[in-house]
Amino acid sequence: MSHKYISTPAYQLVEEFRSDPQKIHDYVDAIYDRIERVEPKVRAYITIRSRDEVHKDVDMLIKSGNYEGPLFGILVAVKDNISTRGIRTTCASKMLENYVPPYDATVIRRLKSAGAIVLGKTNMDEFAMGSTTETSAFYPTRNPWDLSRVPGGSSGGSAAALVAGEATLALGSDTGGSIRNPAAFTATFGLKPTYGLVSRYGLIAYASSMDQIGPLARNTRDLALLLSVIAGYDEHDATSLPVVVPNFVKLLDEYVHREQRLRIAIVKELFERSDISVQSVAGKALDRLCSIHECDEIELRYTKHIVAAYYIIAMAEASSNLARYDGIRYGLKVEVENRSWIDVYTEVRTRGFGYEVKKRIALGAFVLSAGYRDMYYIKALRFRRMLKEMFNEIFKRFDLVASPTMPILPPKLGELVADPIKMYLADINTVIANLIGIPAISVPVGFYNGLPVGLQFMAPPLAEDKLLYVSQQLEDMLKLRDLIAEVS
Amino acid sequence: MQREDLISYLERLVLVRFTESERKRIMEEINKILDFFKSLDEIKELDNYEPLFHVHDIEGPTREDEPSHEVELQRSDVMLNAVLEKGYVKAPRTIEE
Numbered sequence: 121m122s123h124k125y126i127s128t129p130a131y132q133l134v135e136e137f138r139s140d141p142q143k144i145h146d147y148v149d150a151i152y153d154r155i156e157r158v159e160p161k162v163r164a165y166i167t168i169r170s171r172d173e174v175h176k177d178v179d180m181l182i183k184s185g186n187y188e189g190p191l192f193g194i195l196v197a198v199k200d201n202i203s204t205r206g207i208r209t210t211c212a213s214k215m216l217e218n219y220v221p222p223y224d225a226t227v228i229r230r231l232k233s234a235g236a237i238v239l240g241k242t243n244m245d246e247f248a249m250g251s252t253t254e255t256s257a258f259y260p261t262r263n264p265w266d267l268s269r270v271p272g273g274s275s276g277g278s279a280a281a282l283v284a285g286e287a288t289l290a291l292g293s294d295t296g297g298s299i300r301n302p303a304a305f306t307a308t309f310g311l312k313p314t315y316g317l318v319s320r321y322g323l324i325a326y327a328s329s330m331d332q333i334g335p336l337a338r339n340t341r342d343l344a345l346l347l348s349v350i351a352g353y354d355e356h357d358a359t360s361l362p363v364v365v366p367n368f369v370k371l372l373d374e375y376v377h378r379e380q381r382l383r384i385a386i387v388k389e390l391f392e393r394s395d396i397s398v399q400s401v402a403g404k405a406l407d408r409l410c411s412i413h414e415c416d417e418i419e420l421r422y423t424k425h426i427v428a429a430y431y432i433i434a435m436a437e438a439s440s441n442l443a444r445y446d447g448i449r450y451g452l453k454v455e456v457e458n459r460s461w462i463d464v465y466t467e468v469r470t471r472g473f474g475y476e477v478k479k480r481i482a483l484g485a486f487v488l489s490a491g492y493r494d495m496y497y498i499k500a501l502r503f504r505r506m507l508k509e510m511f512n513e514i515f516k517r518f519d520l521v522a523s524p525t526m527p528i529l530p531p532k533l534g535e536l537v538a539d540p541i542k543m544y545l546a547d548i549n550t551v552i553a554n555l556i557g558i559p560a561i562s563v564p565v566g567f568y569n570g571l572p573v574g575l576q577f578m579a580p581p582l583a584e585d586k587l588l589y590v591s592q593q594l595e596d597m598l599k600l601r602d603l604i605a606e607v608s
Numbered sequence: 609m610q611r612e613d614l615i616s617y618l619e620r621l622v623l624v625r626f627t628e629s630e631r632k633r634i635m636e637e638i639n640k641i642l643d644f645f646k647s648l649d650e651i652k653e654l655d656n657y658e659p660l661f662h663v664h665d666i667e668g669p670t671r672e673d674e675p676s677h678e679v680e681l682q683r684s685d686v687m688l689n690a691v692l693e694k695g696y697v698k699a700p701r702t703i704e705e
Binding site: 205206218219220222223315316329355356358359361362422424425427428429431432439443448449450451453455456457458459460461462464465466469470473475478479481482483484485486487489496498499500501502503504505506508509540541544555556557581 | 624641691
């Protein structure tokens with residue numbers, strides 16, 4: 121499918137809008153028309169701003185005269201765990217169903233100063249706890265390529281909105297693969313930045329030592345553009361890295377121009393653990409990439425244990441982070457009188473949280489509790505150190521580490537959530553980057569029976585430029601860019 | 609700890625209750641998940657590694673203890689999410705246990 125405004129890359133739209141800003145109104149209408157047609161089937165959004173309100177924003181943007189913003193006039197879909205002042209932010213949970221943040225997250229402030237317009241808030245797994253967008257307290261999002269299948273998660277709404285043509289760019293968050301997983305399942309591009317490159321101020325916390333906000337797009341250049349806008353030091357986030365952020369679009373051009381040869385490690389275990397369908401599509405794309413770069417297979421020990429360590433740490437941090445939901449100053453209101461505080465809190469939290477959330481915070485509290493902390497939590501943190509050192513060694517010999525993004529094709533609704541261990545193990549390739557804070561990207565590399573397959577690359581801290589470089593090369597080779605699913 | 613006791617203990621720890629059907633489900637899942645977590649015991653050399661709480665070896669930055677005005681919260685925006693009475697946040701009437 122190709123419609124001028126629906127599939128046009130952001131970087132092209134911006135150029136067009138600068139010479140004729142009134143065109144932004146036509147673009148807004150095209151996107152809203154498309155939303156009206158496909159959203160009832162896809163259900164990518166939890167909240168969509170009204171068309172009129174967005175047109176008013178466009179008028180104000182044009183009046184401001186700031187045509188030089190790198191995202192001038194671009195409509196962005198934002199995951200519903202990123203705070204937006206005056207726009208309901210639910211985390212796909214009943215607990216925050218009516219919560220309206222009193223401030224913008226830093227990334228939203230950055231988007232706005234770049235001239236972008238927030239179009240709506242996308243569906244996700246409740247509090248980002250899931251890999252399929254099925255644990256949303258409201259409804260699951262469907263995969264636009266096949267409506268009987270999941271779009272991945274937890275940023276499933278953001279990825280689905282992009283590939284259904286319901287937005288031009290999207291923001292997600294990634295704690296264990298939540299950007300890359302849905303990117304792979306929808307044939308979009310998704311990047312989890314180095315921990316600390318993008319401010320978490322205003323991101324509703326799941327597992328603070330691993331959460332990162334990142335960009336999703338339909339081509340590499342747009343991904344680089346959005347990353348350049350949101351990245352940067354922020355004094356409101358104590359874990360923000362004090363680094364000067366380069367212009368990733370410019371760096372990308374320089375890399376492509378230089379045709380630099382990289383050393384790429386291929387993780388044998390992660391390929392072998394993947395479904396044959398995924399292996400064949402991802403393998404073929406990687407072969408082509410390896411014709412211009414230097415590739416070598418490596419062995420990675422303890423793959424299963426990586427997932428165990430990840431879930432112990434994620435659940436432990438979640439149980440602490442979600443302790444704040446008491447329903448008093450904000451959040452779900454429950455009418456209970458003349459009971460103890462403990463009873464009141466318990467009532468609020470029982471009605472506000474879904475099963476997966478309750479399970480994860482309960483297990484998180486368990487692995488932190490007296491007598492079990494050393495057995496589980498501390499052990500997982502020791503493993504995390506070991507994993508980091510293993511990758512430090514790998515990155516002495518290689519620039520990038522490659523694997524399929526997901527070991528499986530997008531499953532049917534209900535298929536994965538039924539078996540928790542199976543669901544958790546599907547995260548095996550993606551959680552590594554979160555555990556050790558390194559950047560990683562998912563690039564669409566083909567389809568198997570009409571279902572998308574993504575290839576993942578990991579890089580050392582702050583080497584996002586190299587990830588974007590190989591992504592651009594694959595995009596140029598395979599021509600899988602600016603894809604829009606028909607939705608039928 | 610018996611599984612049933614364990615679930616009740618966890619409910620008290622995090623102040624939630626599981627419904628009857630959720631209770632059945634978590635009882636089935638919890639042993640599988642905890643066994644899965646226990647798989648880390650198979651790695652004998654783990655004791656040689658210090659726990660890694662934070663991925664970057666940098667000190668948390670500090671600043672002067674003065675209010676920052678870069679993000680200005682409006683009182684009315686903040687209060688929008690609470691039930692108010694005479695301008696105060698209204699909490700439920702509770703009793704001591």
